[in-house]
Amino acid sequence: MESSIEVKDLTKKYGDITALDNVNLKVNRGQIFTVIGPNGSGKTTLLRIIAGIEEPTSGEMYFNGVRVDKDSLSDVREKGTMVFQRTALFNTTVQKNIAYGLKLRGYSKKQIEAQVKDALSTVKLEGYEKRWAKKLSGGEQQRVSLAMALALNTELLLLDEPTANLDPKNISIIEETISWVNRERGTTVIMATHNMFQAETLTHRTALLLGGKIMQMGTTQEIFGAPSKDLASFARLENVFSGNSTMLEEGTSVIDVGNGLQIEAPIKQTGKVTLFVRPEDIILSAKPLTSSARNMFRGRVAGISDLGSLVRLRVDAGKEFVVQITKRSFVEMGLNLGSEVYLVFKASSVHVV
Amino acid sequence: METILEITLRSIAISGTATLLSASWGVPIGILLGLERFRGRFIVKGLFNALLGLPTVTLGLLLYLVLSRAGPLGFLHLLYTPLAISIGQSILITPIMVSFVTNSIESVEPEIKDLAKTLGASETQASLAVLRETKSGFLLAITASFSRAIAELGIALMLGRNLVGKTRVLTTFIALTTDTGDFAPAIALGVILLMIVSAVSLTINFLQRHDSWSRA
Numbered sequence: 001m002e003s004s005i006e007v008k009d010l011t012k013k014y015g016d017i018t019a020l021d022n023v024n025l026k027v028n029r030g031q032i033f034t035v036i037g038p039n040g041s042g043k044t045t046l047l048r049i050i051a052g053i054e055e056p057t058s059g060e061m062y063f064n065g066v067r068v069d070k071d072s073l074s075d076v077r078e079k080g081t082m083v084f085q086r087t088a089l090f091n092t093t094v095q096k097n098i099a100y101g102l103k104l105r106g107y108s109k110k111q112i113e114a115q116v117k118d119a120l121s122t123v124k125l126e127g128y129e130k131r132w133a134k135k136l137s138g139g140e141q142q143r144v145s146l147a148m149a150l151a152l153n154t155e156l157l158l159l160d161e162p163t164a165n166l167d168p169k170n171i172s173i174i175e176e177t178i179s180w181v182n183r184e185r186g187t188t189v190i191m192a193t194h195n196m197f198q199a200e201t202l203t204h205r206t207a208l209l210l211g212g213k214i215m216q217m218g219t220t221q222e223i224f225g226a227p228s229k230d231l232a233s234f235a236r237l238e239n240v241f242s243g244n245s246t247m248l249e250e251g252t253s254v255i256d257v258g259n260g261l262q263i264e265a266p267i268k269q270t271g272k273v274t275l276f277v278r279p280e281d282i283i284l285s286a287k288p289l290t291s292s293a294r295n296m297f298r299g300r301v302a303g304i305s306d307l308g309s310l311v312r313l314r315v316d317a318g319k320e321f322v323v324q325i326t327k328r329s330f331v332e333m334g335l336n337l338g339s340e341v342y343l344v345f346k347a348s349s350v351h352v353v
Numbered sequence: 354m355e356t357i358l359e360i361t362l363r364s365i366a367i368s369g370t371a372t373l374l375s376a377s378w379g380v381p382i383g384i385l386l387g388l389e390r391f392r393g394r395f396i397v398k399g400l401f402n403a404l405l406g407l408p409t410v411t412l413g414l415l416l417y418l419v420l421s422r423a424g425p426l427g428f429l430h431l432l433y434t435p436l437a438i439s440i441g442q443s444i445l446i447t448p449i450m451v452s453f454v455t456n457s458i459e460s461v462e463p464e465i466k467d468l469a470k471t472l473g474a475s476e477t478q479a480s481l482a483v484l485r486e487t488k489s490g491f492l493l494a495i496t497a498s499f500s501r502a503i504a505e506l507g508i509a510l511m512l513g514r515n516l517v518g519k520t521r522v523l524t525t526f527i528a529l530t531t532d533t534g535d536f537a538p539a540i541a542l543g544v545i546l547l548m549i550v551s552a553v554s555l556t557i558n559f560l561q562r563h564d565s566w567s568r569a
Contacts, residue, residue: 048467
């Protein structure tokens with residue numbers, strides 16, 4: 001596959017601090033590529049260098065196969081756009097904010113108006129043209145920022161933590177827009193995030209960045225199918241338990257995590273292990289289930305939080321589990337605090353780190 | 354006897370000229386200090402900040418010595434002319450002009466320049482985008498400078514000498530008629546001076562409410 005962006009031996013130093021340490025990566029055209037890592041791992045610096053607004057200390061970058069230097073920097077800036085984590089907007093109307101980049105590219109007044117309208121409808125802000133950009137809510141401002149980039153229809157879109165600190169409604173609009181622009185326009189997207197869930201659901205390939213170094217890179221399945229210790233060290237994992245593992249004759253193991261809970265996992269390992277189960281991999285049932293799933297525990301609902309179309313429940317089953325179900329299931333099951341429920345999950349849903 | 358209107362208009366003309374003169378070098382210096390990062394920038398900034406409280410009589414004395422017949426620029430015969438007052442006031446208000454412009458540029462979010470760049474702007478276009486965000490800062494610099502110029506006494510007195518029909522301005526007239534015990538015209542001119550300064554501030558306040566992008 002043709003590469004959109006390729007960086008070789010990229011290093012960036014700020015005085016004594018090394019923000020990026022010999023980074024090598026290749027992003028294919030038309031893909032969504034995620035850089036995942038904790039705060040301060042160098043994600044933003046990497047994106048800024050790719051966007052052509054920061055210079056690396058050493059290393060090379062190729063855009064569409066052409067080496068990027070001072071002369072071709074304007075090409076990257078014209079064909080790639082970055083949306084910053086801290087929303088930056090010009091102190092004027094939404095219309096003029098979005099029109100800025102189009103004016104630089106010499107579009108006619110009519111074209112500009114049409115493209116502004118188009119971009120606003122993509123981020124579900126129809127009719128916001130005359131509104132004062134800086135007076136909008138945080139989520140709306142972030143969507144305007146995204147619209148500013150979308151209106152330019154650039155082949156490369158760089159997103160720095162596009163949904164950090166936003167509410168579920170704004171998050172889902174932004175996530176839908178990202179996958180739409182990639183699917184419908186074939187835009188290459190490079191996104192920095194510390195949200196593992198987002199990286200997993202939206203993207204084709206993922207790089208794990210820790211302390212300025214790429215620790216792991218591969219398809220999303222490769223990275224998240226078997227999360228490494230590096231990934232688990234910062235990703236906000238839920239349902240993490242530790243305990244003593246005993247091998248079974250069937251070739252799996254049972255881990256005693258305390259309080260009478262014995263979790264079966266597809267590993268052949270004895271001794272102390274740490275495991276996790278994703279909230280969305282757990283089936284919630286009102287009655288005991290006869291199924292192929294190897295793990296079933298009885299518990300009571302201890303907490304409910306509404307995430308819009310989804311509901312997250314805390315279930316006390318000796319140990320506390322977080323479970324995610326749809327709002328519809330939640331309503332149909334008539335769940336309340338204290339309701340008795342059964343947690344069911346397959347041994348293969350248990351990940352050992 | 355010259356009318357109050359004449360004195361008022363002369364004051365506005367002299368201090369207006371001083372503001373224009375000062376802006377012609379103060380604004381570029383302010384922009385340079387605000388946008389560029391060079392060695393010694395903080396020292397230059399500190400110098401202008403320190404000069405904000407420059408005493409008018411000290412500056413007046415200094416310029417008197419330079420412009421007087423025996424002084425280095427005495428051959429220009431500028432002493433006791435309106436232009437001498439304008440020049441003196443323009444130097445007086447330069448630190449105000451520079452500091453206001455620099456501070457307003459620095460108060461623009463640093464992301465604005467990056468934003469312009471990633472949307473396709475060149476280095477120059479990105480700097481212009483930053484300046485556009487500071488338009489109200491420029492207006493404030495101009496008004497604060499003009500108000501300081503028209504309200505000062507020391508320079509107008511020492512370099513103008515309150516010559517009737519020539520260099521008499523609002524502040525020198527007020528000071529000298531009060532001296533002779535003639536309070537009525539002094540109070541009238543005092544009120545006019547106050548009105549000019551307030552009117553300028555109000556106008557700027559009104560302009561600031563307008564979209565700085567309206568003519569973009």
